[in-house]
Amino acid sequence: QVQLEESGGRLVQAGGSLTLSCTASARIFSQTAVGWFRQAPGKDREFVAAVDWRGTLTKYADSVKGRFTISRDHPKSAVLLQMSSLNPADTAIYYCAAGATIPYSDSRQYRYWGQGTQLTVST
Numbered sequence: 713q714v715q716l717e718e719s720g721g722r723l724v725q726a727g728g729s730l731t732l733s734c735t736a737s738a739r740i741f742s743q744t745a746v747g748w749f750r751q752a753p754g755k756d757r758e759f760v761a762a763v764d765w766r767g768t769l770t771k772y773a774d775s776v777k778g779r780f781t782i783s784r785d786h787p788k789s790a791v792l793l794q795m796s797s798l799n800p801a802d803t804a805i806y807y808c809a810a811g812a813t814i815p816y817s818d819s820r821q822y823r824y825w826g827q828g829t830q831l832t833v834s835t
Contacts, residue, residue, distance in 0.1 A: 713738075714736055714738040714740055714741060714810060714811065714823075714824040715736060715737065715738070715824075715826075716734055716735070716736045716741075716808045716809070716810060716824055716825065716826035717734070717735050717736070717808075717826055717827075718732060718733070718734050718806060718807065718808045718826045718827070718828060718829040719732070719733050719735070719829055720732040720733050720829060721805075721806060721829030721830045721831045721832075722830075722831070722832070723832045723833075723834060724798055724831070724832070724833055724834070725833070725834055726798060726799050726800060726833055726834065726835050727797060727798065727799075728796075728798050728833070729794070729795060729796040729797075729798065730795050730798065730831065731792055731793065731794045731795065732748070732792070732793040732795070732806055732808075732829060732831070733790050733791075733792055733793075734746065734748070734790060734791045734792075734793075734808030734810075734826060735788070735789055735790045736789060736810065736824075737789070740810075740811075741789055741810055742765065742784075742786055742789055743765050744765055744810050744811050744812060744813070745762055745763065745764050745765060745810070745812040745813060745814050745815045745816065746762065746763055746782075746784070746791040746808065746809065746810045746812075747759065747760070747761065747762035747763075747808075747809045747810075747812065747815065747816065747817075747819075747822055748760040748761050748762070748782060748791075748793045748806060748807070748808060748809075749806070749807045749809060749819055750802075750804035750805065750806045750807065750831075751804055751805050751807070751828075752801075752803060752804040752805075753804075755804075757807070757819060758773065759773050759817040759818075759819065760772070760773055760776055760780065760793070760806070761773065761776060761780055761781075761782040761793060762782065762812070762815030762816060762817065763782045763783065763784055763791060763815055764814060764815050765784075766784075767783060767784035767786070769814070769815055770782055770815060771815040771816075771817060773817070775801075776795075776802075779795065779796050779797045779798075780793060780794065780795050780796075781793075781794040782794075791808065793806070795831075798831075798833045799833055800833045800834070800835055801833075802831060802833050803831060803832050803833050804830075804831060805828040805829065805830050805831075806828060806829050806830075806831055807825055807826055807827075807828045808825070808826040809822035809824065809825050809826070810822060810823070810824045811823030811824045
């Protein structure tokens with residue numbers, strides 16, 4: 713069983729930056745693609761970004777391209793989501809997911825999920 717843990721979510725002002733972290737203790741975490749998804753109140757969960765197991769192939773939602781960067785820190789068994797130019801539309805619970813073979817944007821391709829971390833962007 714792979715347990716994922718997200719951290720770093722908090723209240724930030726519009727225009728600010730923040731980095732979310734996803735960690736897991738299982739070795740399989742470093743051998744699969746990892747994705748970040750988010751769910752805003754009253755909305756469906758949506759894809760944000762994903763990275764392959766090497767950390768070389770990435771994929772982003774159009775809404776975050778140029779503002780968010782996903783990366784892997786293999787020694788720490790972590791996947792980071794660096795976010796900048798945040799705006800209130802980015803307010804959501806951010807979930808980390810693992811277990812996909814490649815960086816899919818389809819949440820159904822991911823087998824393991826974290827509990828989420830809340831990001832709130834104020835005006």
